Amino acid sequence: AQKITQTQPGMFVQEKEAVTLDCTYDTSDPSYGLFWYKQPSSGEMIFLIYQGSYDQQNATEGRYSLNFQKARKSANLVISASQLGDSAMYFCAMREEGFQKLVFGTGTRLLVSP
Amino acid sequence: DTGVSQNPRHKITKRGQNVTFRCDPISEHNRLYWYRQTLGQGPEFLTYFQNEAQLEKSRLLSDRFSAERPKGSFSTLEIQRTEQGDSAMYLCASSFGSGAPFYTGELFFGEGSRLTVL
Numbered sequence: 001a002q003k004i005t006q007t008q009p010g011m012f013v014q015e016k017e018a019v020t021l022d023c024t025y026d027t028s029d030p031s032y033g034l035f036w037y038k039q040p041s042s043g044e045m046i047f048l049i050y051q052g053s054y055d056q057q058n059a060t061e062g063r064y065s066l067n068f069q070k071a072r073k074s075a076n077l078v079i080s081a082s083q084l085g086d087s088a089m090y091f092c093a094m095r096e097e098g099f100q101k102l103v104f105g106t107g108t109r110l111l112v113s114p
Numbered sequence: 115d116t117g118v119s120q121n122p123r124h125k126i127t128k129r130g131q132n133v134t135f136r137c138d139p140i141s142e143h144n145r146l147y148w149y150r151q152t153l154g155q156g157p158e159f160l161t162y163f164q165n166e167a168q169l170e171k172s173r174l175l176s177d178r179f180s181a182e183r184p185k186g187s188f189s190t191l192e193i194q195r196t197e198q199g200d201s202a203m204y205l206c207a208s209s210f211g212s213g214a215p216f217y218t219g220e221l222f223f224g225e226g227s228r229l230t231v232l
Contacts, residue, residue, distance in 0.1 A: 004156075035220070037223075042225055043203060043205075043225045043226045043228075044223055044224065044225045044226070045157070045205065045207070045221070045223035046223075047220035047221065047222070050220065091156050091157070093156070099170065100145070100147065100162040100169070100170055101159040101162065101170060101172070102147075102149075102157075102159060102221065103159070104156030104157050104158070105156050106154070106155055106156050107155075107156050
């Protein structure tokens, strides 16, 4: 069964510093996709970055990069040069091939301080 | 605003009443999803439509829950005989799928409909 684990309930970072949010996953399917979403206080889930299980390189999107370690089944999100607007909940999610269901972790609350 | 729209944003009801939520997806999106999110948890998948066909349904969707997407555009999620355990944020999302077996694209979420059952 699919499972996403986010072990950091909360993280603090100072503005302009980098921060890593941890995510481990479990699946028996060799083909899957990993996603990170941001949820600000407004409630809307905002897509950040995607990594396919067969992608050879780590995904990057602007200040976001995904540190994908397949053997360890981890997909950590790295946010470089944190901004105050990055303060939000961050969710890691996974989808197996052939299914549309996204399985989410419990999230990490990130607080960026000036 | 051309994003995913959900109504109502907030609903307070008494136990045993029926409630209905509406979702208007991004117009060119053929796929629509419903998720439920309780406090301190990540969203949990409820159901998925491709056009008007309901193709995936979670075991979380008990007999009291029904979702429709009659013309492949907007969708409704109805909860009958609400229980206090139904209190949650109900999130709708949409995407455009090409029919490929593994769609790698992103979901666009609405701001959710918060249900409180007293």
